[in-house]
Amino acid sequence: MATNNSTIEAEIIGATIAITVEVQLIAGRDKAFNNGTGQLYKVAGSGTFQPVGPQTNIVPTGDGFSVNKTITYTDSAVINQTTYRYFYEVDITERSVVYE
């Protein structure tokens, strides 16, 4: 498995909630990443999480051993005095690396 140091933060700006996601993945030993996708999920109150916003392409850096990407999203579909929760999910695969 790769190492996952990804984080998510939220901030109220005016009448919206601004989400900032930092995706940071490090490939496992003798592995490299292929391309993947990412998606933000949201739930209001005590419901179930639903995807919100567009799916994002996740492309690894340079030689493919890590992923560093910042994704922002502004959620204006919010109601006053309501609790919202968010998380971000990345779907990605690794391949073995052969050294010649």
Add this chain to the structure above:
Amino acid sequence: MSKYTTGTVTVYFVAENPNKVVNNLQNTSEPIYKYATLTWTEPSEPGRYHVYWEIDGAWVNSGQSTTSNSITVQPPRNATRFQLRTDNLYPSNIITAYFHEVPETRTLSYISRYDGILLDWQPNTLENERVEVVKDGTTVFTGNATSYIHPSGGAFKVRMVKGVGSDVIYGAFSNTITAALLDPPPPRPEPNFPCDFFLGVNRAGEEILHICNPTVVPAAPPAVESGKTATDWFQDWVGINVDYGDDTYMHSMFDYVKCTKYVRLIEYTNELLGLRTFLTSSAVDGVTGDPVDFTFNPSSMVMVVAQLNNGDREASFPFLQRELEISDTHPGIAKYRIGNFGSGTSGAYFNVGTNKIRTHQGVLAVEIYEFNFSVSNRALVYEGVDGVDDGIILNPNEFRVGAADFSGMFLCYTGRVNNNEYVNSMNLSDPIMAFGGNVNTAGIYSGVDGADSVQILGGSGGSGWDIEMTKGIIKRGGKTWFNAGRGRTRLRYVGKSDAHPTESFQWDVPEHEVNGAEGTEVGYVEDSGIRSSQVIILDSPVVRNASVLGFCLTPIDWQDEGDSTTWDELYGTDRAIVGFTSFGSRVPIYRSIKSATAGKSVLPSGDPYYELRYDVFMTLYMTRLDESTIVLEYDYEYRSFYGSAGLPRTFSVPGFSFSFIGLN
């Protein structure tokens, strides 16, 4: 495919509304004792303002709110910040919570006394603290005191409190001590000792009062001549028609030491370093308490007494002190103090010619007593204070024999006293003091053994005479004024021995070792001894045989130690040190504090550094070797710094003119 997720973030959404936001929240009671008063300006869209405080990084609703623009809350001491939230939603600016430190817990100690339990605690009470004393669960005292006496025993504990009114913060209680009063000392024995009174006319035709020890009354008294008879009581007196002798306790022809003035300074100002200043302009009459004008009389014998906060009195010998600083860059600056009077080692002092007396802050009042001796030509001169000869008058209101008036105040010498003994005073009402320690309100002395003690008869006022012949007691105002059982306690002047000059002298501190690393070496020498060349021989037999000597010392000869101002330039005329003593122990008369420096530079820290430096502390005493001989005794301590043993290490003592009077 593998899935990787972030953690979950939670947001309680409230749309921003600047019109609801308070942005000038402040705490007007900072730092906080117990209560914080928060104030702010209401925003353009007012609401209800809820107080939040932050504890351990989390914001907590205090449960208190208001619709006005201020609120007083009692925050927990672990609150670190405050915030208002309008309508419990819109957050204000955040301010830091500042608290007064909780007062430190004290360690309590005590001393059991006859008059109460003296409580003391460490550390001492700070300026912004009050002590609360609790006895058996009840608060008995609160105040900014550094010690406290409670009149009864019990279980005591103390704590400190800061703040005002109900806005206070308490420290934790000290340890509890349980104490009881000392068993009262046995009542002072009041001896009854019938003695021989004679009120009449002696061989010379003078009207006299004569009281003597009846054990020397001859078996067959001679014929009695009676002059005028006293009114009321004494119609049939029989006594000895003689002049006075060794066993005469009291005689109207004696030259008594009378206290001609008694004032108290009762108002003071506290200064830095634990000092206190009394001004002579605050003088009141010691007997009546009425304000009086007072200035030191520079040519009379004066006794200065410190009365402490608990009523104890301390008297001490006056002595001359000189402080001298000399260096290689400027000539010496000498400071003189005449009239140091001891109150512990605090250096309390006064200077004749100034209007203030400086003491430590344990002194409640300063008392000044003047006596009928003046200084003239470097000697003490007895000043008779007798008045008009109106014959013999003795009635409850007046007691005069010839020109001798027995009203007014007398100096009563009550002998030498040892630690924890009653002073052999005539009563326990008139002021009692001792040279060498203190006397408490029960008349018990604490201090070095063998100290001279005195009482100022009449110092507590009172009028109306009463005589009990069979007991040998005379009372005034109900207080014993004379008791034959206490023997001869008046001090009377019998003669003088004067003009004994000594020369100034100077000597070197011997070579000595130094200790410490280079640049920090310290050398120390101490020594004491008797100046065998400065000897005073008392040339008057009556003075030699007197039980108490009055002394008058005038510095007359000085060594040049770099003083920039000489004694004559400072004062123009003689200044004397005047007192009296039975020489039960040596008498300090002069103290010198001398500092010498050379080669000063300033370190980067700003501190001075001297290539060479030394300090000398010296005290000079009179010691009576035998009946005829008084010598000068000295102690000194010498400290040299930085290896400056090479500096000239001399110090000097002035020469004095000594004059003595005999008092019996």
